[in-house]
Amino acid sequence: MSTIGVGIIGGSQGGWASISHIPALKALPDFELRAVSTSRQESANAAGKEFGVEAAFDNHADLLTHPGVDVVVVAVKVPHHRELISAAIDAGKTVYAEWPLALNLAEATELTRRAKAAGVRTAIGLQGRYHPELRFARRLIKDGRIGRVIGTAIVGSGMVWGGETTRAHAYWYDRTQGATPLTGAALHAIDALNVTLGQFGHLSANLVLGRTQVTVTDDGNTVVPVTAPDQISLTGTLDSGAAASVFYRGGTSRGDNFRWEINGTDGDIVLTAPWGNIQVTDLTLQAGFGTDTASPRSRCPPSTPPASPRASSARPGTSPRSTPTWHGTCGRAPASSPTSPTPTRATSSWTPSTAHPPKAPRRPWPDLPDPTRRR
Secondary structure, three states, X not given: XXXXXXXXXXXXXXXXXXXXXXXXXXXXXXXXXEEEEOOOHHHHHHHHHHHOOOEEEOOHHHHHOOOOOOEXXXXXXXXXXXXXXXXXXXXXOEEEEOOOOOOOHHHHHHHHHHHHHHOOOEEEOOHHHHOHHHHHHHHHHHXXXXXXXXXXXXXXXOOOOXXXXXXXXXXXXXXXXXXXXXXXXXXXXXXXXXXXXXXXXXXXXXXXXXXXXXXXXXXOXXXXXXXXXXXXXXXXXEOOXXXXXXXXXXXXXXXXXXXXXXXXXXXXXXXXXXXXXXXXXXXXXXXXXXXXXXXXXXXXXXXXXXXXXXXXXOOOOOOOOOOOOOOOOOOOOXXXXXXXXOOOOOOOOOOOOOOOOOOOOOOOOOOOOOOOOXX
């Protein structure tokens, strides 16, 4: 098979594409990065030099006419998606669009129809559904390990959208910019829920503006209004008949920033993470089946050998079960020592008895750049 050429619109240094798409492309022998474009020639040249690409443009039109580009990645702010994705479709390119696809349903519907009429292939960056732990959870459910799924609940934090921000990220708090807690963290999680357990047959949702203003810390602590709802609750019934609920909050929690329970007639699956954005975090999968009496234990697929031999433990006051189990997160070392009865989750050290719990970090996403910034 010939190598597939990729062009990235929004391929600036330090942008989302530079830490996600480009490292992946370099690791895949069937793909080659052949062009990048940004909004300034200076930043385009710098990106081309860093990533080893000769074709560096200050506009998307030149990238779309590049003969070596087969697939176009659109990794810019959401308000630019409609224009850029439309242009790529009209150029007959395969398109990979970062999530969310568009600012609203009307734009998303228009782009979908446009792509279908043109006969081009498209993809959207909802990568959370491909987590190894989620794929294993789907396998457990399909194999009937937890019986019939009767309920599920997700509680998570957006990690950003707290009380403080920077000038570069202030637009996240503007509901017209398409980078809100709903369109970001919450819908990534809801997509994973739908892929794992099915679609909602009916639902009700509530969006609440919990924080009405945010402090811009690198602009003289300027206070600006917030228009993007930061408290998101959704409840309903899946097509399977299972009850489902999702709650997402802006900012961080001193408790769990991500917890997803899937409850069945004969078992339970629990997925947790220290970071609330399911699409960019590592998950820990825990499960208990049948006659299990202990807290749910981390389990991995049979094809994954245990990271270390451990005896199965029971609730205090009961006898340990002799049935072997898998421990540790799938494909990774266990989070606790071999002698501890259950894996230790990476959560805050604060407990309700703490008189003065530690403050949440001022910049909860310090090492990741703006995922949609167009430079």
